[in-house]
Every structure is written in C-alpha cells, then in structure tokens.
Amino acid sequence: MALTGRAPLLVLAGLVAVALQPGWGAFWAWLAVCAVLVGLDAALAASPRSVSVQRAPLAAVRLGEPRTGELLVANTGRRRVRGVLRDAWQPSAGARGERHRLDLPPGERRRLSTVLVPTRRGDRLADRVTVRCTGPLGLAARQRSREVPGRVRVLPPFTSRRHLPSRLARLRELDGRSAVQHRGQGTEFDSLRDYVDGDDVRSIDWRATARRQSVVVRTWRPERDRRVLLVLDASRTAAARLGGGPGGVEVRLDASIEAALLTAALAARAGDRVDLIAHDRRVRARVRGASRTSLLPSLVEALAGLEPSLVEADWDAVTGQVRSMARQRALVVLLTALDTSVLDSGLLTALEQLAARHTVVLAAVDDPSLARLARERGDAEQVYTAAAAETAAAEREATAALLRRLGVEVVHAAPEELAPALADRYLALKAAGRL
Amino acid sequence: MSALLEAPGAGSPDTGPAAVGRGRWRGPLLVTALVVGLVLLLTLLTPSTSREALAADSTAPEGARAVARVLQREGVRVRQERTFDATLAAVRAGGPGTTVLVTDPGLVPQQRWEALADAGARLVLAAPDGDALEELDAVAPGLRTTGTPSARTLPPGCDLAAATAAGRARAGGRTYAAPGGSDAASCYGGSYVVLPADPATGRGEVVLLGQPDVLTNRWAALEGDGALALRTLGTSDTVVWYLPDPLDTETPLVPLASLAPPWTGPAAALLLAAGLTTALWRGRRLGRLVTEPLPVVVRAAETVEGHGRLYAGARATGRAAAALRSATLLRLRALVRLDGTAAPADVADQVAWLTGLPARRVLALLDGPDPADDAALVQLAADLDDLERRVRARST
Numbered sequence: 110m111a112l113t114g115r116a117p118l119l120v121l122a123g124l125v126a127v128a129l130q131p132g133w134g135a136f137w138a139w140l141a142v143c144a145v146l147v148g149l150d151a152a153l154a155a156s157p158r159s160v161s162v163q164r165a166p167l168a169a170v171r172l173g174e175p176r177t178g179e180l181l182v183a184n185t186g187r188r189r190v191r192g193v194l195r196d197a198w199q200p201s202a203g204a205r206g207e208r209h210r211l212d213l214p215p216g217e218r219r220r221l222s223t224v225l226v227p228t229r230r231g232d233r234l235a236d237r238v239t240v241r242c243t244g245p246l247g248l249a250a251r252q253r254s255r256e257v258p259g260r261v262r263v264l265p266p267f268t269s270r271r272h273l274p275s276r277l278a279r280l281r282e283l284d285g286r287s288a289v290q291h292r293g294q295g296t297e298f299d300s301l302r303d304y305v306d307g308d309d310v311r312s313i314d315w316r317a318t319a320r321r322q323s324v325v326v327r328t329w330r331p332e333r334d335r336r337v338l339l340v341l342d343a344s345r346t347a348a349a350r351l352g353g354g355p356g357g358v359e360v361r362l363d364a365s366i367e368a369a370l371l372t373a374a375l376a377a378r379a380g381d382r383v384d385l386i387a388h389d390r391r392v393r394a395r396v397r398g399a400s401r402t403s404l405l406p407s408l409v410e411a412l413a414g415l416e417p418s419l420v421e422a423d424w425d426a427v428t429g430q431v432r433s434m435a436r437q438r439a440l441v442v443l444l445t446a447l448d449t450s451v452l453d454s455g456l457l458t459a460l461e462q463l464a465a466r467h468t469v470v471l472a473a474v475d476d477p478s479l480a481r482l483a484r485e486r487g488d489a490e491q492v493y494t495a496a497a498a499e500t501a502a503a504e505r506e507a508t509a510a511l512l513r514r515l516g517v518e519v520v521h522a523a524p525e526e527l528a529p530a531l532a533d534r535y536l537a538l539k540a541a542g543r544l
Numbered sequence: 545m546s547a548l549l550e551a552p553g554a555g556s557p558d559t560g561p562a563a564v565g566r567g568r569w570r571g572p573l574l575v576t577a578l579v580v581g582l583v584l585l586l587t588l589l590t591p592s593t594s595r596e597a598l599a600a601d602s603t604a605p606e607g608a609r610a611v612a613r614v615l616q617r618e619g620v621r622v623r624q625e626r627t628f629d630a631t632l633a634a635v636r637a638g639g640p641g642t643t644v645l646v647t648d649p650g651l652v653p654q655q656r657w658e659a660l661a662d663a664g665a666r667l668v669l670a671a672p673d674g675d676a677l678e679e680l681d682a683v684a685p686g687l688r689t690t691g692t693p694s695a696r697t698l699p700p701g702c703d704l705a706a707a708t709a710a711g712r713a714r715a716g717g718r719t720y721a722a723p724g725g726s727d728a729a730s731c732y733g734g735s736y737v738v739l740p741a742d743p744a745t746g747r748g749e750v751v752l753l754g755q756p757d758v759l760t761n762r763w764a765a766l767e768g769d770g771a772l773a774l775r776t777l778g779t780s781d782t783v784v785w786y787l788p789d790p791l792d793t794e795t796p797l798v799p800l801a802s803l804a805p806p807w808t809g810p811a812a813a814l815l816l817a818a819g820l821t822t823a824l825w826r827g828r829r830l831g832r833l834v835t836e837p838l839p840v841v842v843r844a845a846e847t848v849e850g851h852g853r854l855y856a857g858a859r860a861t862g863r864a865a866a867a868l869r870s871a872t873l874l875r876l877r878a879l880v881r882l883d884g885t886a887a888p889a890d891v892a893d894q895v896a897w898l899t900g901l902p903a904r905r906v907l908a909l910l911d912g913p914d915p916a917d918d919a920a921l922v923q924l925a926a927d928l929d930d931l932e933r934r935v936r937a938r939s940t
Contacts, residue, residue: 111828117821120814127810136810140817195830199837208830229839239831254831349844360841416839476844482852483871486925489918494852495925496864499871501848506874 110151111241111250119143119248150244157240157253159186160194160213164235169262169413172230176261178204180221180238184213192242192250196223202233202261211240227263230363231414235259264409265363269371269528276375276532283540301325333380335544337535338435338467339369341387341394342445343415344422349446351476351524362417364474364524365444370408371528372442372535377404379539384434387415390423392430424459431463440468440544442531447473447505447521457515464516468543471512472531473521475505480523598647598670598759600624600785605762611773612785620778624785628656631786632663638782640664641748645777647756649676651788657683665784666741666748668776670756671718684739684750686723693719693733695755697767702731704738706775710768717755736772751776861921862914872928873910879935895931898938906931 123139163181170176178198184190190213198204203226213219227233237254244250301317304324317325341347347362373383383404387394394411396404422445431441441463445456463469483498485491509519518538522530538544595604600612600622612622621638625631635642644665646652649672660667661683672680677687695716700707707713707729715732722728722737729738735754741747753759753776758769777783801809855864877886880894888911895910896903909931915921 112821112825114825116825117818120818120821123814123817124811127807127814131805131807131810133810133813136813139814143821193830197831197834199834201836236834237831241830252828252830345842348840348842350841351844360839361844419840419842478845479848482845482848486922486929489922490852490856492868492918492922492925493855493860493864494849496867497848497851497855500851500867503867503870503874 111252112147113243113247113250115246115248116143116147119146146246147249150246151249151251152244153188153246154192154244154249154251155184155186155188155190155242157242157251159184159188160190160211160240160242161185162194162238162240162255162257164238164257164259167225167259167261169264169410170225170227171264172227172266175224175226178223178225178235178259178261180209180223180257181218182211182213182221183218184215187215189214190242192240194221194241195239196221197236197239198223198225198259199233199236201227201229202235203228211242225261227261230263230265231416233261233263262410262413264413265366265370267367267370267409269367270374272371272529272532273374276371276529276536277378279536280375280379280539283536300328302328335381336435336437336439337372337376337381337383337544338431338439338441339373339383339385340427340431340441340443341365341369341385341412341415342389342422342443343387343393343417344389345417345419346422346446346448346450348417348419349476351474351478360417361446361474361524362415364527365472366412366415367524368472368474368528368531369412369442369444370405371532373408374405375532375535377401381440381544385411386427386430386434387412388422388427388430389418389420391426393418397434421454422456424455428459428462431467435467438467440470440535440538442470442472442535444472444474447471447475447508447519449504449508452508452511457511460512460517461515468518468538469516470518470520470531470534470538472527472534473519474524474527475521477523596787598756599787603761605760607761608759608764608785610761610764611759611770611777612783614770614774615778615783618774618778620780621782622785623782624787626787626789627792628652628659628786628788631784632659634782634784635660635663635665638780638784640746641666641780642782642784643668643777643780644784644786645759646670646672646786646788648788649673649680651790652676652679654679654682661745661747664746664748666751666780668751668753670753670759672752673718677720680750683747686726687737687739687750687752688721690719690721690734692717693735695757698732698735700731701733702729704729704731706738706772707731707736709775710772713768713772714757714763714766715755717757718752719754720752859918861917864921865915865924868925868928869910872932875932876910876935879932879939895935899931899934901931901934 120140120143123136123143126135126139129135161183165179165181167176167178178196180194180196182194190211192211194209194211196204196207196209198207205224205226207223209221211219225233235257238257239252239254241250241252301314302325304313304326308326312326314325314327341362342365343362347360347365349361350359351361351364369385373385376383382398384398385394385396385408386392394415396407396411399407435441443460460469460471479498479501483495483502486495505521509521512519518534520527520530520534593601593603593609595607596602597604597606598608600608601624603609616622623634625634631644635644640663642665644660645668647670649669657680669676669680674689677689680687693716695714697712698715699712700710702708713732715735717735719734720730720737721734722730722739727740730736731738732755737752737754739750739752741749757763758773764770764773873888873891874884876891876895877884880891880898882891882894889907892907892910893903895901896906899906909924909927915924
C-alpha cells in the first residue's frame with residue numbers, strides 16, 4: 110500500500126467543503142470520503158503479484174563501459190497494470206534510469222532496459238525489483254518487492270592495452286635480429302641470410318658461406334615457450350589508495366592488475382606460457398596452463414572479483430606455490446610494493462630463494478603523492494613532511510639497491526607508468542635471453 | 545571499543561551488536577540524568593525571594609523584605625497576596641482595621657476599593673497618582689495630588705503620633721491635599737497624608753504614602769524611614785501586602801477562538817491532515833535502500849604524513865635537514881654526472897663551477913651545520929630547491 114501525490118491534493122480539496130459548511134462535521138465527513146476513496150482505489154489496483162518479472166543474464170563488461178540490463182515484464186492478471194517498476198542495483202553498478210513506467214494490458218509483455226555503467230571492479234549484484242501498481246483513480250497504489258537475482262561481472266579496464274601495439278612492434282624487431290648482441294643459451298637458431306655491413310663477423314656461418322658465393326650469417330630469434338609466472342600481492346599493501354590524478358588508478362592492486370595484464374598479453378604474443386597467482390595469506394586467484402588465445406579472458410575473469418584484504422602477505426607460502434607451479438627456470442614477476450615493511454615480512458628470504466632458481470622481477474607501484482609531498486615546502490610543517498617523504502624515497506632506493514644486489518630486477522614507477530615499464534623490462538630480459 | 549581493535553572477523557560476531565546496543569543508550573541517559581540533576585540543584589539553591597519592587601519577599605534595594613521581617617518579628621502577621629480575591633479574603637479573616645498595603649494603586653478599580661472599604665480595611669497606598677485617586681473617590685472623596693517634588697529628607701511638620709515618633713524621614717515623591725473640612729493630617733510637606741476612619745460608612749483609615757522609599761530595603765535603615773514604615777503598617781495584627789496584578793481582572797478574558805471565523809479550526813486540521821498524507825506519500829520508498837559492499841582501502845601516504853608530524857612535534861630540524869640535503873645531493877650527483885659515491889665537497893665544486901656560485905656557500909648548503917629553528921629549516925629547504933633549479937637550468 111502506498112499513496113500518490115494526488116492523495117494530499119484530495120485532502121486539501123476538503124478546504125472547499127469546510128468553507129461552505131463550517132464546522133467539524135464537514136471536516137470529519139471529508140476525511141471519511143478521502144479514506145473511502147483511497148481504500149477503494151487501492152482495492153481496485155492490479156495486484157503486483159500478477160506482474161511476472163524475468164531477468165536476462167548479463168555478459169561481463171569492462172570497467173567504465175556501459176551494459177544494458179533487460180527485464181522481461183509480463184502481466185499475468187486480469188486487470189490492467191499501471192504504475193512504476195524499479196530495478197534496483199548496488200550503487201557501484203551505476204544503474205541509470207532504473208525506474209520504469211508500467212502500462213500493461215492483461216496478458217501483454219514488455220522489455221524494460223536499465224543501463225549499467227559500473228564504477229567498480231568485481232561482481233555487481235542486482236537488488237530487489239519493486240512493482241508499484243496504481244489504482245484507477247491514481248490515489249493509492251499497491252507495492253511489492255521481490256528478489257530477481259541478477260549479476261554483472263565487471264572486468265578490470267585494462268587501459269594499459271594502449272601500450273600493447275608499440276611493445277608488440279618492438280617484439281617483432283627482436284625476431285630475426287642478428288644474434289651478435291645476444292648469443293647465449295637462451296637464443297635459438299632462426300635462419301641464414303646474406304651478410305650486410307655491420308653484422309658481427311663472429312656470426313658468419315662459414316660452412317654455409319663455403320657452399321655459396323656470398324657471405325652468409327646466421328640469425329637468431331628470441332627463445333620461445335618460456336614460462337612466465339605473475340605473482341600478484343593482494344595483501345594489506347595492495348589496499349593502499351594512491352594519490353593518482355582524476356580518473357587515474359586509485360588502489361595499488363588496480364595498478365598491479367594493469368601491469369600484470371599488459372605483461373601477460375605481451376608474453377602470450379611472444380610465445381611464452383603465462384601463469385598467474387594472486388595471494389595474501391593464501392592463494393586468492395590462480396590461472397594455470399591457459400592456452401595463448403584463452404589467456405587474457407581467463408586472466409580478467411580471475412582478477413575481476415579480486416579485492417585486497419587487510420592481512421599481511423605470507424611470502425613463504427608464495428615461495429611454495431611458485432616452486433610447485435614452476436618446476437623449470439621461469440621468469441617470476443612479483444607485483445607488490447617497494448616498502449621496508451614488506452621486506453620485514455619475509456619477502457627478502459623469499460626473493461633470495463626464488464632468485465636462486467628463477468629470474469625474478471619485482472614490480473612495485475609507487476605512490477605519486479609521495480613525490481608531491483616531497484615537493485611542497487611552503488611552511489615548517491610542509492618541510493618536515495617533505496623531509497619524511499624524502500626519507501621514505503631514500504629508504505625505497507636503498508631497498509631497491511639491496512634487491513638488485515640479490516640479483517632481483519626491480520621496476521618501480523607511478524601507477525600509470527608501471528605497466529609500460531614492466532613490459533619494457535620484460536622485452537629487455539627477453540632480448541638478453543635471460544628468460 | 546574492543547570491537548574496533550580486533551581484526552575483522554577475529555572477534556565473536558554475536559556479542560558485538562549487543563554491546564553496541566547497550567552502549568547506544570548510555571549517552572542519552574547520562575545527558576538526561578545530568579540535566580535533571582542540574583535542574584534539581586538550581587531549584588534547591590534558588591532562594592524563595594524575589595527581586596520585585598516593594599514586595600514583602602524582595603531582597604532587591606527596591607524590595608521591602610526588611611520592613612516585612614521586622615513586622616513579623618514584632619508579632620504582626622504579614623501576608624503577601626497577588627489576587628484581589630485572596631486579599632479580600634485575608635482582610636475578612638483579619639477583621640476590620642486590617643492594614644492593606646497596595647503597592648500599585650493604579651491597577652485597582654473603583655469597585656475593588658469599595659469592596660475593601662466595606663470590609664473595613666485600613667488602606668496604605670504607595671504613591672497613588674491622580675487617576676488612582678479618582679478611582680478611590682467613591683471611598684475617600686476629595687483627595688488630589690498637588691505635585692511631584694524631588695525626594696529629600698524632611699521633618700514631620702505635623703503632630704501625628706507616627707510621624708513625630710519617627711522624626712526626620714525621606715519625603716517628596718508625590719504630595720497630596722485632603723479636601724477642606726476633613727480632619728486629615730498632612731505630614732512631611734504633604735507626602736504623607738492620613739485620612740482618619742469614617743465610622744459613618746465603616747471605612748477604615750486611608751494613608752497616602754507619597755514616598756514609598758521609606759518601605760524599601762535601601763532606605764528603611766536611614767533616618768526615621770524605618771520607624772515611619774513600621775508605625776504606618778504595624779497598627780493591626782495582620783498586614784496584607786497586596787501586589788496588584790494587571791491580569792487579575794474581574795471580567796474574564798475573551799477566548800481567542802471566538803475571534804476567529806468558525807472554519808479556522810477544521811481548515812487547520814485539514815491542512816495538518818494534508819501534511820500527514822504528504823508525509824505518507826513521500827515516506828514510502830519504491831523498494832529498500834541498497835547497500836554497497838565497500839572494499840578496504842588504506843591511504844598510502846598516511847605513514848609519511850605521520851612521520852612528518854612526528855618530526856614537527858619533536859622539532860627535529862637536524863634530521864629533517866639531513867634528509868632534505870641527502871635527497872638534493874642524490875639528484876645533484878646525477879645532474880652533474882658524478883657517481884653515487886662522490887663526496888659532497890666534489891659535488892659542491894662541480895655545482896659551483898656550473899652555476900658560478902661560490903663553492904663555499906654551496907658546500908655550506910649541502911653539508912653545513914643543522915638549522916637552529918623552523919624558520920632556518922624552511923629557508924634551507926628553499927635554498928636547496930633554488931640550487932637544484934639553477935643546476936637544472938644550466939645542465940640542460
């Protein structure tokens with residue numbers, strides 16, 4: 110039962126009655142008239158139960174892109190249904206136009222669409238669908254809410270994919286390049302071609318040259334079918350909100366996901382096999398043995414619902430996971446924060462153990478607000494804060510230097526720049542044959 | 545409190561909400577108890593006195609509590625009344641000759657004077673004006689005012705016992721004249737006029753007190769003021785202190801409702817009903833509120849800001865300066881293309897050569913003594929910034 114805007118107007122119209130027939134009798138009589146009319150209207154309204162609602166399943170959507178959710182509404186009763194229907198979603202589902210006018214003759218069906226522009230990653234759920242049927246006089250209505258389960262999976266935006274074409278071009282340049290700079294165990298023989306000025310004489314294939322009239326050199330191509338293991342830290346440090354610009358990445362985990370996706374896409378194109386785990390104290394998401402074409406879809410699917418949790422990462426468990434997932438030598442990319450507190454939590458020993466068997470890259474998202482704080486030097490308080498920021502930066506550099514001495518490659522950059530930086534480091538390692 | 549300290553999920557979830565429920569009422573209850581206690585305390589501490597002029601319980605300089613207390617001590621019953629009916633009843637109870645002190649005679653209409661006179665009351669009027677005397681005319685005809693001289697101390701100037709016993713007293717205020725032929729006594733230059741009782745009509749004595757200051761706390765102790773007041777009031781067993789109330793009228797107040805048109809009430813009620821209906825209309829939402837499961841987020845820069853405040857709180861100028869200097873040194877080394885181990889002196893030499901600044905000054909900036917206070921630290925930070933900017937401008 111609900112009233113409409115006409116009900117108070119009807120009550121107000123009683124002023125005429127009271128003016129013509131002064132006294133309390135007219136007042137009570139008018140109230141009774143109003144009550145009867147409202148009750149009658151509510152009784153004559155169609156039952157909300159006679160409206161059947163079905164929801165069409167929704168495909169996944171990238172963060173920031175719109176998706177239209179559809180409801181199939183049918184009138185199964187004998188009365189005409191007039192009123193409003195609300196298709197309620199969680200606020201972060203960004204539903205626009207969730208209220209729909211209803212005017213359904215008996216037995217008819219309508220398709221109602223609500224546009225969703227989700228503002229957060231993960232599974233966004235639909236709440237109840239509420240139907241309000243107004244009576245013939247438009248004074249009162251009957252209302253009922255019911256569960257019509259719905260869900261839209263919001264995938265990471267992968268905005269860093271704009272860096273992919275340029276990195277793929279560089280990858281192709283690696284192919285077929287003369288082996289001069291990177292002869293080693295990691296390179297594979299590709300083909301023979303004529304010598305041109307500038308080629309290293311050491312790469313001349315004398316046997317082939319002897320068979321032909323011209324000098325022939327061997328070319329090499331980068332190794333293929335290497336293993337890349339992306340380890341995503343979803344612990345406390347990943348929950349840090351970074352002072353990014355408007356529309357920029359906000360949480361460290363999001364920046365890490367962007368970097369992981371770009372690197373994975375690049376590595377898949379380069380012919381490497383990519384696995385991923387996300388962990389805090391336990392494994393929160395895992396993608397293993399995906400084929401080259403299904404890699405990215407399965408990655409975004411696995412990472413869609415990943416949220417940081419406020420627990421300390423268990424790096425010993427990570428080492429164990431890496432050991433079980435990568436038996437041979439692999440490129441292990443740890444996406445976390447470069448922070449002295451992270452080192453205290455056992456990351457150092459874990460890195461030591463990993464670096465002994467694998468090529469390890471530590472990719473860390475820096476907080477751009479630190480740089481801003483270090484620049485602000487207006488008054489004494491700001492100068493003290495700037496000094497603290499500089500100290501933090503110095504500690505970060507010292508940590509990076511320490512890790513480099515352990516043989517760990519360190520990449521750290523602001524949220525938006527981490528993904529291309531990590532991709533470049535991957536290409537550099539690949540070119541050097543260190544995978 | 546403990547719920548906040550526990551890690552999410554670590555606490556027992558079923559005791560949490562109950563504890564919150566109990567704690568929710570504690571604040572309002574405390575506030576209510578405090579307010580009630582305060583009101584009680586104020587009530588208990590407030591003395592049963594007033595600040596009203598000429599009132600028998602007033603401790604203000606213009607009050608008359610001193611005179612009233614002395615009368616009581618002398619065995620006179622003092623009753624203070626605010627309504628006419630109570631005053632009349634008190635007079636009737638006290639019998640003829642009961643003294644009635646009227647503190648504001650201008651508020652008493654003719655019928656009431658007549659009623660008081662019929663009851664045989666002895667009337668003491670505090671400074672009645674001409675209008676009041678006109679209302680009094682039916683009871684004590686012919687009294688009129690003669691002037692309003694300023695207050696001063698005068699000898700009695702008459703042979704009235706009360707006046708001669710009191711001696712010099714405060715006079716002035718208002719002066720009165722009795723009609724010729726009456727045996728009225730006029731003392732203190734006409735500001736104290738006594739009209740004797742009229743046995744023919746049963747009216748009691750009428751005293752016009754042109755200068756009511758003699759009753760007040762301020763003046764009662766001076767000269768003969770107090771004596772005059774006591775002798776004026778203390779002639780009967782009972783003194784009724786009548787403080788007329790302007791709202792204490794004979795005709796009842798006109799009810800407000802009778803002035804409004806008859807439809808006002810129903811119309812107002814109808815408006816109220818319409819308001820209620822509007823509330824019901826707007827108050828019903830179309831489906832429940834949807835909650836948003838928010839992820840945990842921690843501000844990354846928090847520790848650094850806290851660290852900075854710690855420095856500021858401890859006035860750690862040395863530490864802050866060292867941090868700023870080493871950061872600048874690190875960047876300058878890269879700018880002048882020296883390696884990471886280069887000594888500050890070498891960097892200073894290079895920078896001086898690039899910018900043309902004196903090498904000693906640059907070295908003092910990069911590796912000098914700690915700044916003494918905040919101002920020096922801010923200056924150092926600005927100087928370091930300036931130096932770095934100059935080197936950047938030169939090296940590009």
